[in-house]
Amino acid sequence: MDLSAKIRNYIRFHNWILTVIVVVLMIAAWHLAIVAFDVQPFVLPKPADVLASVIYGAGDFLPAALSTTKSILGGFLLAVGLGVGLALVLLSSRTLERAFFPLLVGAQLVPKVALAPLLTVWLGIGRPTEIMVAFLLSFFPIVVNTMIGIKGVELGKLDVARSMGAGPMGIFIKVTLPSALPSIFAGMKVASTLAVVGAIVGEFIGARDGLGNVLLTANSNFDTATMFAAILYLTVIGMVLFFALELIEHFSIPWHHSKRGLNLTPGGA
Template sequence: MSQSALAKRPADVAGVARRDGPTTGERFARAAEQSWRPLALLLAALVVWWVIAAAELIEPYLVPSPGATLDVLTSKTGYLWQHTWVTTYETLLGFVIAVAVGVLAAVVMVYSSTVERTLYPILLFAQVVPKIAIAPLFVVWLGFGIAPKILIAVLIAFFPVVISMVTGLKAVDPEMLQLSATMGAKPWQTFVKIRFPASLPHLFSGLKVAVTLAVTGAVVGEFVGANEGLGYVILQANGNLDTPMLFAGLLVMSLIGVVLFVIVEIAEKLLLPWHASRRESSATTTF
């Protein structure tokens, strides 16, 4: 084979077509293609909600109209924003702590089978215990401040991070580990260059689950004992039969989870371009 043939790019080989990266228009078209179905379903749900409220099929104090809920969102913006910030802060702090501790625990478990056999059953037991059942204990121990809410958020978000990280660290190709050992790489070099980068796709899958669960954990803590936060708003609205405020609080809480999920997903695309390119290959076979 000639040297010029060896120098050919994969796109120059017969049977392989080179495809340039997507243009801005193609990205928008792809985003529209991926989002119109959930948007249509959301619109249909809003229409059904409006029809039920307009026809008074259910009493307004049970299911408020979309208009009444929107009025609360617009007229109580400052009040809702104040409590939204509290819940968001508790969620983010709990999520960050869960990620830091979870990743560290996963690394220790992977590199020590003794620690894994000792710690894994305890983690599983802690996960299956209903957090709403033990939340009052945290309030008794830590008071009505922010600490119990953060702790519950950490406990709920911790397990997905640990499991996904352990799975990612163990999913490394054994031949790659053998190759690095043959080339004289030290354990920390193998971890930094091979194990950790290979585990990131699994880790981000767990992070997307954990960040939404952290919102739930913060709100659960606010349900048990708090004087601020969206959980407090929802609890107060429920006690006063103020369903428009209750629905507004639920919508804002859901929006927090969606926004944080999208942020983690964007971070995944920015930090793992090699993984994104594997899913959207720049070369496609034509035979």
């Protein structure tokens, strides 16, 4: 292992240590604030109560978390497939892009929470509505970032590929797509967080299971410890999805500067 690799590993390890320290300090401040101001449990539970709810309520939380995860993944994967596909279609013609992209922006501005009751009328209560709300929230970032990535391909690379006799499909596979992948992954990572929000909004409308239903039930009972525990499960699901995309991105585009770690050359940033 060379010196630069050792330095990168050292920095990554210590970044995680710093994150753990910050989390511990926040939990300590949370506990001390409750004790100092005598905050009632139905207003803000103690960290120990939340942890107890997470552990002892796992039998109820895990099936709900699995249900919510299915809705998140369904909406997210649908957004990836249709989002990338639509971006390619719009970029295939300047006329299509000029005609439909403003409509796409306008559709994004419509509050998805306002659409959710309509979706229950059209799709019914349950998984289809949850997936559709997650899809609608996560669709736009993927379309926009895919278009930005493809438009941002260096013209010099395209000219070199053409001069070597590459056809349109060869140029797309070997030049355009690899160059656009960093931007596409950026859109997917933003979309993954929005898909979590969308799935919960869909569950709030009328799901009979899932973490959204757990939150609604706990709210009606003023059980804030269970609410915090459900939020913690949601956070973990979102982080696992986000870092799974980070891992896929790392192995898909190891050549990209964002994956190389530190720039140790003289004058480097």
